[in-house]
Amino acid sequence: MSDNQNLLAEQRRALILDEVRRRGGVRVNELTRRLNVSDMTVRRDLDALARQGVVEKVHGGAVPVAEATAHEPGFEAKAALELSAKEDIARAAARMAARGSAIALAGGTTAYALAQALVDIPDLTVVTNSVRAADVFHTAQRTMTASGPAARPGAATVVLTGGVRTPSDTLVGPVADAAIRSLHFDVLFIGVHGISVEAGLSTPNLAEAETNRHFVRSARRVVVLADHTKWGTVGLSSFAALDEVDALVTDAGLPDRARAEIAERLPQLVVAGPGGEGADIPPGAH
Template identity: 70%
Template sequence: MSENSNLLAEQRRALIVDEVRRQGGVRVNELTRWLNVSDMTIRRDLDALAGQGMLAKVHGGAVPVLEASTHEPGFEAKSGLELTAKEAIAREAARLVAPGSAVALSAGTTTYSLVPHLLKVAGLTVVTNSLPVADAFEQALRLGGPGVHPATVVLTGGVRTPSDALVGPLADRAIRSLHFDLLFLGSHGISVEAGLSTPNLAEAETNRCFIASARRVVAVADHTKWGTVGLSSFAKLSEVDTLVTEAALPEEIRAAVAEQVREIVIARV
C-alpha cells in the first residue's frame, strides 16, 4: 500500500475508523501490522481522524468517540467536513437526473453540494425541506450565468431543526401530496443493521414521507457516515435504490451494503 496517495490514505483511515468502532479500541502496533505501514503513518492517521472527530486518541492507540444518539450537529459544523468527497459524490449523483424531472432533496450538507450540478440540468422542479439548499438555488438562479438553467424550487414549510431542515406535520403534509421522479437522501449515519438514521425524530418522519413519495431513492453519503447510528432509523438499506458514495468506503463494507442496496455508485475523488 502506497503511503503517498491521498486516496489510499483516505481508504486506510476509513478502515481504521471501522476497526475502532467494531472492536471498541485498537493499539497502534496492531494497526501497523494489519495495514503494513509504519508507526509514524498510523500516528499521523490517528491525529487526522481525531482532528475530524472520528475517534479519540489514547495512550498507544485509539477508541471510539462516545456521542449520544440524540446529538445533532448544526449545518455549519458539518459543512466543512469531507468537502472533496462530497463534491465528488454530488457530481456523480447529478448524472442520474434527466432534464424535466421532479427532484426532491432532503436536508444535509451532501445534498447541498448537489445544487450547482443540478442547475446545469434543464427544466427541473426541485422540492426540498432544506433552508440552505433553497437559499443556494435562489441565489444562483438570481445571478444566472453560463450553464445555469431556470428551475422551479419549492421549499416545504415546517419547524426548523439544528441542521436547518424544515420538519413536522406541515412539511410532512406537503411532501405526501407530491410525487418525485428522484429523491436525493442525506443521513446522519448508515449501518447494515440500522439503515439510514438521524438524531431528530421529526426529521426521520419527514424523510419517510420523502421516500414514500419518490419513484427512485438515491442515498448520498461519504465513508465517514458509516457505522454512525442516530436515535431514529428512517429507511432500511433495502429501501434505497442507489447509494452514491466514494472510494474510501472499504471493500468489505461495500460488499455488505451491496447485499441490500440495488446499486452502488462509487465517485472517484
C-alpha cells in the same frame, strides 16, 4: 503529496475507522502490522481522525467517540467535514437527475453540495426542505437575471416545503410532512446522519426522521448520498431500511468489506471520485 498518496491516506483512515467501530478500539502496533506502514504514519492517521471527531486517542491506540445518538451537529460543523468526498458524491449524483424530472432534495450538507451541481440541469422541478439548497437555486437564478435575461430558459422550479428549522437548516414537522405527502417524485436524493445494515438510514432528530419517512414514501426511486464516515454510524431514529433504497452514492474511502455488504443489499452502488470513477458496482460483484 500526490493525489494517489492522498487517496491512499483516505482509504487507510477509512479502514482504521472501520476497525475502531467494529472492534471498539485499536492499538497502534496492531495497525502498523495490518497496514504495513510505520508507527508514525498510523499516529498521524489517528490524529487526523481525532480532529474529525470520529475517534478518541488513548494511550497506545484509539477508541470510538462516545457520541450520544441524539446529538445533532449544526450545518457549519458538518459542512467542514469530508469536503472533497461530498463534492465527488454531488457530481456523481447529479448525473442521475434527468432533464425535466421532479426530484426531492432532503436536507444536509451533501444535499447542499448536490444542489450546486444541479443548477445547470434544465427544467427540473425541485422540492426541498433544505433552506441552504433552496438558496443555491435562488442565488443562481438571481445572478442570471442580473447579468442579462429576466429568466434563464429551463431554470429549475424550486419549492421549499416550509416547517420548523433544525440545527442543520432543514425544515421538518407537520407543515413539511403535509406538503411532501401530497406530492410524487421521480427520484429522492437524501443525505443521512448514519447508515448501517442493522439500523438502515438514521438521524438524531425525531422530527426529521418523520419528514424523511414521507420523502421516502413519495419517491419512485431513493438515492442516498453518504460519504464513507457515515457507514456504521447510528442515530436516534431510523427512517428507512436498506431494502427501501435504490442506490447509494459514496466515495472511494469506503472500505472493501463495507462495499461488499452494501452491494449484496442494494440494487446500485456508485463509488464517486478518485479510485471510484463514478463506477456502478452491481450486486454480487464482490
